[in-house]
Amino acid sequence: MPGQVQSIARAAAILRLLASSSGRLGIGEIARSLNLPKGTAHGIIRTLQDVGFVEQDKTSGKYQLGATLLHLGTSYLDVNELRSRSINWADPLAARSGEAVRIGTLLDGKVLVVHHVFRPDDILQTLDVGSLLPPHATALGKVLLAYDVGAANAATQREPEPYTRRTLVTARALTRALSEIRDNGWGAEIGEMTPGEAGIAAPIRGYGGLVVGAIGLSGPVDRTCDGSGNPRPALVTYVRDAARAVSRDLGATRW
Amino acid sequence: MPGQVQSIARAAAILRLLASSSGRLGIGEIARSLNLPKGTAHGIIRTLQDVGFVEQDKTSGKYQLGATLLHLGTSYLDVNELRSRSINWADPLAARSGEAVRIGTLLDGKVLVVHHVFRPDDILQTLDVGSLLPPHATALGKVLLAYDVGAANAATQREPEPYTRRTLVTARALTRALSEIRDNGWGAEIGEMTPGEAGIAAPIRGYGGLVVGAIGLSGPVDRTCDGSGNPRPALVTYVRDAARAVSRDLGATRW
DNA sequence: CAACAGTGTTCGGCATTGTCGACCGGGGTT
DNA sequence: AACCCCGGTCGACAATGCCGAACACTGTTG
Known part of the structure; x- marks a missing residue:
């Protein structure tokens, strides 16, 4: 089993973190929890946001899971x-x-x-x-x-x-x-x-x-x-x- | 808005593709649909599989969405x-x-x-x-x-x-x-x-x-x-x- | 009121990382 | 047995994304 794609594994870790801590998280908390530099975490989260996997609360700036995931989840049920x-x-x-x-x-x-x-x-x-x-x-x-x-x-x-x-x-x-x-x-x-x-x-x-x-x-x-x-x-x-x-x-x- | 993380965007595209085509897809079909080299698509899918976002049907070798997505989706509902x-x-x-x-x-x-x-x-x-x-x-x-x-x-x-x-x-x-x-x-x-x-x-x-x-x-x-x-x-x-x-x-x- | 401690965000250089295309092994079908 | 498709692997190359420092902003604290 050759290596994993680093950024994808990290993105998945962020999503799981957001799911487990049931609530909004700031980028600093996320970076700290996963031992990532803040800039790196930000880049990953920005793309996750672009594809709809996470959403950002505009007032607090914090992040949470996105609506696309709900649809993917139910698509899984169909299959x-x-x-x-x-x-x-x-x-x-x-x-x-x-x-x-x-x-x-x-x-x-x-x-x-x-x-x-x-x-x-x-x-x-x-x-x-x-x-x-x-x-x-x-x-x-x-x-x-x-x-x-x-x-x-x-x-x-x-x-x-x-x-x-x-x-x-x-x-x-x-x-x-x-x-x-x-x-x-x-x-x-x-x-x-x-x-x-x-x-x-x-x-x-x-x-x-x-x-x-x-x-x-x-x-x-x-x-x-x-x-x-x-x-x-x-x-x-x-x-x-x-x-x-x-x-x-x-x-x-x-x- | 600086660029996206390429591999994550591609991974998301694969997930959406799997969700839309409601069923199992082979790696060749996925690579062709997204204009990706087979090897690249394989690497992405392997990591998606490692994190539980996709599953592989052992007999046919084809891929489908994974169970983790169901959990993430309902976590979204909670938030x-x-x-x-x-x-x-x-x-x-x-x-x-x-x-x-x-x-x-x-x-x-x-x-x-x-x-x-x-x-x-x-x-x-x-x-x-x-x-x-x-x-x-x-x-x-x-x-x-x-x-x-x-x-x-x-x-x-x-x-x-x-x-x-x-x-x-x-x-x-x-x-x-x-x-x-x-x-x-x-x-x-x-x-x-x-x-x-x-x-x-x-x-x-x-x-x-x-x-x-x-x-x-x-x-x-x-x-x-x-x-x-x-x-x-x-x-x-x-x-x-x-x-x-x-x-x-x-x-x-x-x- | 200023210094501070937070926040999210940006930027550019370096090298790590992931991409790529050819190659491998196996199942079917022809 | 030749063929064609499949999924999976490997290694060289360089494009890619990582990283740390710097930025702009807010609210709090001394």
């Missing part, structure tokens, strides 16, 4: 095969289970939501397509980690952030959970991200059997789990069936 | 002030009018949808945040053109695409429609994009009174228009009130 194949199966799953359905894939060790179907009964939900979820505290994330050794190692390396009392924070607990998921072929999360909320997810396989994503539902514990605190078997079956159906659509055989 | 200020007013507008509400802004002479509230009664609608609408055949677009001379000129220059029999295709008709919108302070579209569908929109002004976006609703003609084929005055008032409210939130005075 994404995982999403397009999933849509047909996500709606029935939401209807049958009565819960919100999400489809995610791994991006930089986190879960990128590529599709989201609202819970049928409720309207007041915020769409979170495009947002990143923590891998260790969601059903989608744990399933994805279970079938991606690289990401799983990275996740167990650094201390996982605790969201609730039930969040898996130790490497041992997480590793065991992933192993269980591999044995069962599905995974769950009960109050590990938000108290009282639970999720069930199963892996989606693409051509060749490789896991390319995961589909799952989430909802209140008292609806998604039975009396003994385990995920309702009927819901698990629904999720696994949906995952299998999407996998078949993607060209995976015998799953 | 976008027009959107965040609008959300509070879009929901009530949808509730009062009973129709779908959209908020858009001008991007490269087209209408970029930055927010979308579904029609309250119906669930089966596709979210089109991030998609580009034609400016000359939508209420949002015509309102935005009416207050942007540059984009209006560009729109009247080239032959507008006809969608229905009622689409404004001549420069004269479009210019007159824009003038009317400026006089009235709001605009409408009746069956110009889709037969039987109509839209009503009003401009949103930012700090200093500059038009930075538009808010509008759309729905079946028999619900949004009265017996004589004009937009229902009550709905027009709702839309204009919402536009004024958002403008006030954005810091525009006396509108």
Whole structure:
């Protein structure tokens, strides 16, 4: 793998920086964060501005992400095969289970939501397509980690952030959970991200059997789990069936 | 304005090309489309791939947009002030009018949808945040053109695409429609994009009174228009009130 | 009131950087 | 087996973009 194009890599770093720090940044802050000379950073940002990837607030002079990126992002959704194949199966799953359905894939060790179907009964939900979820505290994330050794190692390396009392924070607990998921072929999360909320997810396989994503539902514990605190078997079956159906659509055989 | 950074401008052109041609492209096609040597195009694409902006289909070797762009795009939504200020007013507008509400802004002479509230009664609608609408055949677009001379000129220059029999295709008709919108302070579209569908929109002004976006609703003609084929005055008032409210939130005075 | 510490922006010289076109290896098709 | 397309690689050359200092401006601070 020969070297990267320096300026493009730097431009991408600037965009990611702007995205992560959610807000406007001055050119000085950007240059300092990335150890770049101010002049260099300015040249890059100026071209990014010319192509519409960043915008400048005229009063404060600070920079933020540009509108073109929004369009590029949704264009990605149109092309994404995982999403397009999933849509047909996500709606029935939401209807049958009565819960919100999400489809995610791994991006930089986190879960990128590529599709989201609202819970049928409720309207007041915020769409979170495009947002990143923590891998260790969601059903989608744990399933994805279970079938991606690289990401799983990275996740167990650094201390996982605790969201609730039930969040898996130790490497041992997480590793065991992933192993269980591999044995069962599905995974769950009960109050590990938000108290009282639970999720069930199963892996989606693409051509060749490789896991390319995961589909799952989430909802209140008292609806998604039975009396003994385990995920309702009927819901698990629904999720696994949906995952299998999407996998078949993607060209995976015998799953 | 000193020169642009060549490689970044080229990288952006590649991304836009991939977005517009909605599908996978080979490196040869890309190089030919942009008049670049194959080797150069390859270097740029390789780095774009390293940073996750494009992905490569392993079997065909072709390239498509990458997942990172989806995240960047939604990050843009989080920062976008027009959107965040609008959300509070879009929901009530949808509730009062009973129709779908959209908020858009001008991007490269087209209408970029930055927010979308579904029609309250119906669930089966596709979210089109991030998609580009034609400016000359939508209420949002015509309102935005009416207050942007540059984009209006560009729109009247080239032959507008006809969608229905009622689409404004001549420069004269479009210019007159824009003038009317400026006089009235709001605009409408009746069956110009889709037969039987109509839209009503009003401009949103930012700090200093500059038009930075538009808010509008759309729905079946028999619900949004009265017996004589004009937009229902009550709905027009709702839309204009919402536009004024958002403008006030954005810091525009006396509108 | 002046000095200062910020900001974003410009400019020109140097050498690093990325461009370029030919070349390589593989899959299809003819 | 010859051909033609594909994507990927390599190395020489010089155009390119990087860099640091200087600029203009604002608001704050001594």
